[in-house]
Each structure stands twice: as C-alpha cells, then as structure tokens.
Amino acid sequence: MRNKQKQLQVRDVQDVINVIGGRWRGAILASLCDKEKRFNELKRDLGSITPRTLIKELKYLEMNKLVQRREENHQLNAYTYRLTEHGHSLEPLIASIVVWGQKHRSLILGQKE
Amino acid sequence: MRNKQKQLQVRDVQDVINVIGGRWRGAILASLCDKEKRFNELKRDLGSITPRTLIKELKYLEMNKLVQRREENHQLNAYTYRLTEHGHSLEPLIASIVVWGQKHRSLILGQKE
DNA sequence: AATAGCACTATCTTTTAGGATACCGGATTT
DNA sequence: AAATCCGGTATCCTAAAAGATAGTGCTATT
Numbered sequence: 001m002r003n004k005q006k007q008l009q010v011r012d013v014q015d016v017i018n019v020i021g022g023r024w025r026g027a028i029l030a031s032l033c034d035k036e037k038r039f040n041e042l043k044r045d046l047g048s049i050t051p052r053t054l055i056k057e058l059k060y061l062e063m064n065k066l067v068q069r070r071e072e073n074h075q076l077n078a079y080t081y082r083l084t085e086h087g088h089s090l091e092p093l094i095a096s097i098v099v100w101g102q103k104h105r106s107l108i109l110g111q112k113e
Numbered sequence: 114m115r116n117k118q119k120q121l122q123v124r125d126v127q128d129v130i131n132v133i134g135g136r137w138r139g140a141i142l143a144s145l146c147d148k149e150k151r152f153n154e155l156k157r158d159l160g161s162i163t164p165r166t167l168i169k170e171l172k173y174l175e176m177n178k179l180v181q182r183r184e185e186n187h188q189l190n191a192y193t194y195r196l197t198e199h200g201h202s203l204e205p206l207i208a209s210i211v212v213w214g215q216k217h218r219s220l221i222l223g224q225k226e
Numbered sequence: 227a228a229t230a231g232c233a234c235t236a237t238c239t240t241t242t243a244g245g246a247t248a249c250c251g252g253a254t255t256t
Numbered sequence: 257a258a259a260t261c262c263g264g265t266a267t268c269c270t271a272a273a274a275g276a277t278a279g280t281g282c283t284a285t286t
Contacts, residue, residue: 010143161245
C-alpha cells in the first residue's frame with residue numbers, strides 16, 4: 001500500500017515531466033505566464049528555438065489543453081498564443097521552479113553572469 | 114530590465130528541467146525522497162529502467178550534488194544512494210509536481226486506473 | 227510595384243536519450 | 257565449490273528530439 005503510493009508518485013512525476021519537460025516546453029509555458037504572445041514574439045523570447053520546433057511544441061501544448069491559439073480580432077495572419085485556465089494552474093509550479101532554479105544555479109553553477 | 118528578467122526565468126526553467134527532466138531523473142529523485150536506497154532497490158522501484166541508464170542518471174545527479182553515494186558501514190559491495198541536503202530542497206517542488214500531475218491526469222487523461 | 231514581416235511548412239541531418247543484451251569481479255549463501 | 261546476489265561495465269542499436277536551411281502564402285508598409 002505504502003509502496004503502491006510510491007509507484008504512483010513516480011508515475012505522476014513522469015507524466016508531468018512529459019508535459020513540461022524537454023528543452024523547450026517549460027520555457028514556452030514560462031514565457032506565456034507573463035502574457036499572451038504571438039508566434040514570432042515567442043520565438044524572439046526563447047532565443048535559439050527554430051520555427052519547426054516552436055510550432056511543434058505549441059501544437060503539443062494545445063493538444064494537452066495548456067495553450068490556446070486564437071485569431072486576433074478579425075485580422076487574418078495574426079494569432080496569439082495564451083495559457084488556458086488549466087495552463088494557468090501551472091503558474092505556481094513554474095514559479096517554484098524558477099525560485100529553486102536560481103538557488104541551484106548560485107549553488108552549483110557558481111552564479112556566472 | 115523587465116525583459117531581462119523574463120529571459121532569466123526562461124533559463125531558470127530550462128536549467129531545472131535539465132536537472133529533473135528526462136524519462137528517469139525526476140522519478141529517481143521522487144523515489145529517493147522516501148528514503149535512501151541501494152542500487153537494485155532503486156532499480157526495482159523504477160520498474161523498467163536498465164542498469165546502464167540508472168547508473169548514468171545516478172552519476173549525473175551526484176555530479177549535480179543532489180544525490181550522494183556512500184558505502185554502507187564498512188561492508189564492501191554495499192552502497193546506498195541518498196539525497197543530499199540540496200537534493201532534499203527539491204522535495205516541496207516534487208510534491209507540487211505530484212499534486213499537479215494528479216490533477217492533470219484526471220483532467221486530461223481521464224483518470225484511467 | 228516592391229520589399230519586408232508574419233506565421234508557418236518541408237526536407238534533410240545531426241544529436242541525444244535510452245533500450246537490449248551480455249558480461250564482470252567481489253561477497254554471500256547453500 | 258557452486259550458485260546466486262550485488263553493483264555495476266561494455267557494446268551495440270534504435271527512435272525520438274531538435275537543429276539547419278530554404279521556401280510558402282498572406283498582409284502590411286513605403
């Protein structure tokens with residue numbers, strides 16, 4: 001019973017890592033926590049991501065109901081990506097990640113820059 | 114300035130994902146939250162991981178000062194892996210991940226099982 | 227009318243993670 | 257002394273992730 005619980009936790013962690021893991025997914029979500037963004041805006045924000053990867057990740061996040069793509073007003077060729085409600089529920093988690101990440105960097109990586 | 118801050122957060126998230134990301138790292142850490150464990154114990158706990166991968170990940174986690182490998186008493190051929198203090202500082206984060214993961218599963222994956 | 231920006235798509239290639247499998251030396255059990 | 261368990265190594269292989277690069281159709285700007 002105790003053990004079963006453990007097993008589950010291991011699986012939960014793996015599930016979440018699937019969703020926010022990888023080189024970009026977490027970063028995209030973090031960037032969208034700030035505010036909704038357009039494709040190229042996101043691209044600039046993330047630095048070195050390629051359009052191929054960005055669109056792939058965005059579609060994945062859409063499929064998982066974390067991100068929503070909507071046409072801006074009625075202008076064609078203008079879309080924004082924003083967090084869904086479910087996506088927003090990740091914000092505290094991401095915030096904790098950022099905090100721990102800063103601590104980790106200063107501890108391990110010697111806070112260069 | 115504001116923008117710089119954003120950039121940093123994106124990097125922080127990526128750093129943390131590096132540390133706890135991938136198919137196994139988060140799971141290993143979660144398993145070690147419970148208590149210190151030996152190699153084969155961990156292996157059993159994680160289910161389908163291969164020894165090659167497990168040792169690789171453990172070494173990575175050691176390098177990043179999250180896990181510590183120690184000889185048990187004075188018996189040769191008996192080692193335990195445990196979280197360092199820094200590793201333990203991840204516990205709340207992992208707990209949040211588990212909680213969100215459960216919510217996500219019931220929402221998206223339809224809580225099968 | 228031409229140029230440039232937006233939001234992608236397509237193709238090709240490299241990189242990386244991680245699985246499969248076999249093996250190894252030392253310690254322990256029988 | 258033989259078999260088994262522990263804590264790994266060593267090799268080989270595959271699939272998936274992601275980079276590089278070029279091109280597309282539409283719109284907005286000058």
